Amino acid sequence: MSKEFGRAASGVVTKAELDQRIAARRKPRAELHLTPNGWEATEVKRQIDKDSERRIRHIDERLKAARENFQTGHARALQRGRAKQDFDRGR
Numbered sequence: 001m002s003k004e005f006g007r008a009a010s011g012v013v014t015k016a017e018l019d020q021r022i023a024a025r026r027k028p029r030a031e032l033h034l035t036p037n038g039w040e041a042t043e044v045k046r047q048i049d050k051d052s053e054r055r056i057r058h059i060d061e062r063l064k065a066a067r068e069n070f071q072t073g074h075a076r077a078l079q080r081g082r083a084k085q086d087f088d089r090g091r
Helices: 003-010 015-024 039-090
Strands: none
């Protein structure tokens, strides 16, 4: 017997074996998240929290400024209205 015959005899390929091997392949599992692992995950979460806190402070400052502008504008409008009433009464 030659070496080629021995390889050919042990290496018989069939459609059934092909289908079996294809079915036995490990399939990659789809993950619903793209979160890195290890120290990178901690760093990413820290950065996200930091950005979120900075945005919260920004929004809070803007709302406080808007509230103060509203209150001062409202108070000035009341004073102008009273002044106009007083002026109209004096005529």
